Amino acid sequence: MFSNSSSHQGLSWAAERHRFIEAGGNTSHAFGLGRMIGRAYAMLYLATSPMSLDDIAATLRVSKASASTVLRQLASWQAVRQIWVAGDRKDYYEAETDFSVILKEGLMPGVRKKLQTAGTQIEKTLQSSTQKAPTTPANEEVAPADQAEIRRRLRSAQQLHQRLDKVLGSKLLARFL
Amino acid sequence: MFSNSSSHQGLSWAAERHRFIEAGGNTSHAFGLGRMIGRAYAMLYLATSPMSLDDIAATLRVSKASASTVLRQLASWQAVRQIWVAGDRKDYYEAETDFSVILKEGLMPGVRKKLQTAGTQIEKTLQSSTQKAPTTPANEEVAPADQAEIRRRLRSAQQLHQRLDKVLGSKLLARFL
DNA sequence: AACATTGTTCAGAAAATTTTGAACGTTCCC
DNA sequence: GGGAACGTTCAAAATTTTCTGAACAATGTT
Numbered sequence A, B: 001m002f003s004n005s006s007s008h009q010g011l012s013w014a015a016e017r018h019r020f021i022e023a024g025g026n027t028s029h030a031f032g033l034g035r036m037i038g039r040a041y042a043m044l045y046l047a048t049s050p051m052s053l054d055d056i057a058a059t060l061r062v063s064k065a066s067a068s069t070v071l072r073q074l075a076s077w078q079a080v081r082q083i084w085v086a087g088d089r090k091d092y093y094e095a096e097t098d099f100s101v102i103l104k105e106g107l108m109p110g111v112r113k114k115l116q117t118a119g120t121q122i123e124k125t126l127q128s129s130t131q132k133a134p135t136t137p138a139n140e141e142v143a144p145a146d147q148a149e150i151r152r153r154l155r156s157a158q159q160l161h162q163r164l165d166k167v168l169g170s171k172l173l174a175r176f177l
Numbered sequence C: 001a002a003c004a005t006t007g008t009t010c011a012g013a014a015a016a017t018t019t020t021g022a023a024c025g026t027t028c029c030c
Numbered sequence D: 001g002g003g004a005a006c007g008t009t010c011a012a013a014a015t016t017t018t019c020t021g022a023a024c025a026a027t028g029t030t
Helices: A013-030 A035-045 A053-060 A064-076 A099-130 A144-169 A171-176 B013-030 B035-045 B053-060 B064-076 B099-130 B144-169 B171-176
Strands: A080-083 A092-095 B080-084 B091-095
Touching (some): A013 A035, A013 B099, A035 A053, A035 A064, A035 A080, A035 A092, A053 A064, A064 A080, A064 A092, A099 A171, A099 B013, A144 A171, A144 B099, B013 B035, B035 B053, B035 B080, B053 B064, B053 B091, B064 B080, B064 B091, B099 B144, B099 B171, B144 B171
Antiparallel strands (some): A080 A092, B080 B091
């Protein structure tokens, strides 16, 4: 006699919750954020009361060290709030369930920062290619016509970068989500 | 006597190109696409004539095996085109410089697919939580009030997913970029 | 037919990332 | 002060991901 509560079709709630957590991990991982981030957030998203660090580590089957770092990461994105319970020295956490907050305060700035690096490099490369270099002796194997084409492309990339950055910065997107 | 062509300030073109390539790699890596993808694309983006597999592998200092796989990946995203030169058995590649094509044909479908998995799981979890379970004996430690809250959250997540998928699917975004 | 050239595949090696246990710093209580 | 309860940090271990060399298939050349 197995105490597998759910009667017909479908897994028990515990099992389904586990799947949800793993799916969260896979999703965050797929976008280059690490698997723990998604797992921890997904878990808190389904928790109706704040959880302590130990609770979280235990549920995720992970060391307290991992839990600590991943939660601070999530907190820095405003994806998780720290709750102080009077007369209890533990830190409790709950998920921010308003995605627009997480997007606006956490994810977007992160994405923009990542793009920033790329943008800076495009700029530098463009400058380097624009180098007058008026008939420099060793004019390095780049024919003038090619040079023009390269500049055209770089400017195009720069434009894309600027438009993208603008969209991500605008409140429009965050509002829409 | 160093033959470092560029006169004042700034690196030589070769050096700057190298930096551009690495920046491309870092960017793609930051978004979970692997470092090679960005390096290969960045390199072809600056190449004014199609390059063979060997050229590419040599320039990136990478085995032919790596080059082969990364190029097929890029081709599947329409980020790179294969060029056939008459009477030459080699495959030549050139970059698609129109980003909207890459976005629309390559990246967006990939992103949507990644989100699809998450969406499916949300759906399943929602169903599992909606399980009538009319006073099942072992009603698994979930208070009715909590259950309601969880369902609310899951529906909210589902909505976000749907909106997101819709935006990504619409031609609007691709057109804007 | 034997050989050359080229791209692909895949098991294993190399490299990068993630996870952990142990040491430590704080704060609180006895 | 001594000790217990927590969270954090960090070097090292475990795991995952990426890369490579060798074997191979396909096509063309002598």
